Amino acid sequence: MPVERISEAALQQLLAGRTKEATCIIKFYSNGCDLCHALSAYYKDISDAYEDLHFFAFNIDDSPDLVDEIGINGVPTISLLKTGTRTPQLKILEDPDDPHEKTWYTSNYITSFIEKEK
16 A cells, blocks of 8 residues: 555544444654655555555644654654544654664564554
């Protein structure tokens, strides 16, 4: 499934549960983050492996206040959101014990998180 850049309004709808049932993977990134840019190719490759999930990318520079509300401490951050219920479930991938020096997360680390939480 292709990665779609998501707007603040669309992210708010997902977080509020105003969408049909779906499992979404959201990468939070910033334009000034080298790790975020390096992770993009891996994130796209992972998205290509899952036809039943929706992959999004949200630029935190678009809404720093929203990011604070969600509880994101830095970028890149990967999250999994189950929508379509009154209380959507947002799970955030923990920082790795041994972060990759160029991408922070490894593909295997992200994939394991998705498989565990989906």
